Amino acid sequence: GAVVSQHPSRVICKSGTSVKIECRSLDFQATTMFWYRQFPKQSLMLMATSNEGSKATYEQGVEKDKFLINHASLTLSTLTVTSAHPEDSSFYICSAPVTGRETQYFGPGTRLLVL
Amino acid sequence: TQLLEQSPQFLSIQEGENLTVYCNSSSVFSSLQWYRQEPGEGPVLLVTVVTGGEVKKLKRLTFQFGDARKDSSLHITAAQPGDTGLYLCAGISTSYGKLTFGQGTILTVHP
Numbered sequence: 001g002a003v004v005s006q007h008p009s010r011v012i013c014k015s016g017t018s019v020k021i022e023c024r025s026l027d028f029q030a031t032t033m034f035w036y037r038q039f040p041k042q043s044l045m046l047m048a049t050s051n052e053g054s055k056a057t058y059e060q061g062v063e064k065d066k067f068l069i070n071h072a073s074l075t076l077s078t079l080t081v082t083s084a085h086p087e088d089s090s091f092y093i094c095s096a097p098v099t100g101r102e103t104q105y106f107g108p109g110t111r112l113l114v115l
Numbered sequence: 116t117q118l119l120e121q122s123p124q125f126l127s128i129q130e131g132e133n134l135t136v137y138c139n140s141s142s143v144f145s146s147l148q149w150y151r152q153e154p155g156e157g158p159v160l161l162v163t164v165v166t167g168g169e170v171k172k173l174k175r176l177t178f179q180f181g182d183a184r185k186d187s188s189l190h191i192t193a194a195q196p197g198d199t200g201l202y203l204c205a206g207i208s209t210s211y212g213k214l215t216f217g218q219g220t221i222l223t224v225h226p
Contacts, residue, residue, distance in 0.1 A: 004157075034213070043121075043203055043219035044158070093157050095214075104148075104214065106157035 003027060004096050006107035013084055014115055021079045021110045023050075023094030029074035030096035035067075038091040038109075050077040050094075084114040118142070119206050121217030129225050131193055136220045138204035139186040147187045148214070149178055150203040158203055161189075194224045 003026040013019050023033055031052045036044040048069055049057040056069035068080040081088050091111055097104040120139045128134055138147070146165040150158035162171050164180035164187060171178045175198075177190040187204055201221050205214040 006157075041201070041219075041221055043216045046214070046216075049213065091155075095157075103160065103163070106150075106159070108157045109155065111155065 004094065004105045004107040006092075006094060006110050008110060009108065010111040010113075012113045012115065015085050016083055019081045019084055019112060021081070021092055021094075021112075023077045023079070023096070023107050025075045025096045025105075028096075028098055030077075031074060031099065033071060033077040033094055033096045034104075035069065035077070035079050036093045036095070038093060040091075044093060047079075050079075052077075081112065084112070086114045088112065089114045119204060119215055119217040121204055121220055123220060124218060125221050125223075127223045127225070128194055130195055132224075134191050134194055134222070136189045136202055136204075136222075137186070138188065138206075138217050140206060141185065142206070142208065143184050144206035144208050144215075145184075146207045147180055147184070148205045148207065149187070149189050150205060152201040152203060191222075194222075196224045196226050198222060199224050 005024045007022045011019055033050040035047045037047050038044050046059050047062045050069045050071040052071045052074055058064045071077040089112055091109050093109045095104050095106045122137050146163055148163045149161045151161055152158040162178045164178055167182045167184045169180045175192045179188045201219050203219050204217040
């Protein structure tokens with residue numbers, strides 16, 4: 001089956017630094033990818049839709065200058081958390097739908113801890 | 116904005132008991148999916164239901180999609196400790212796959 005990978009799996013950084021998270025579709029092309037944020041024992045909250053070759057679409061309340069998304073190729077989307085603060089600590093998950101199918105594959109997630 | 120109300124939020128039961136998780140919305144979805152997620156991992160798709168009134172079975176798990184495609188349920192028979200996890204329903208409302216997630220149900224099955 002289709003596989004989506006994320007890198008890194010976990011990252012610890014100091015407050016004020018920027019962190020980049022990669023999401024890759026390993027054996028299929030994804031013109032669209034989704035980025036979610038998840039707090040402990042809670043559901044996934046959609047942050048933005050990453051579109052290959054165009055600007056990302058952000059959900060209401062998500063700061064586009066804070067969470068930079070780049071979908072530079074059909075297999076790679078990146079989420080950069082700029083000037084990270086402790087409240088940005090969370091589990092970030094990406095997903096990619098397979099074109100023409102309603103199946104969506106999720107990455108294993110990235111645990112971000114900002115000290 | 117489409118919303119999915121999932122209940123209960125927490126469920127703690129003994130091994131061997133049955134349980135049902137509900138997912139309700141005032142909106143119609145083209146299809147609805149159920150996922151299971153373990154701590155520190157991404158969600159794993161269990162099933163997709165597409166047709167109103169559809170019933171799908173996956174071993175001890177039974178999934179139903181409401182006739183009007185606004186609600187769904189997950190029933191687990193004879194729960195086992197290995198069923199412990201976060202269960203999520205998600206509705207698909209557009210052709211390019213944007214998901215709307217319910218709040219999730221944390222299931223704990225005690226041996």
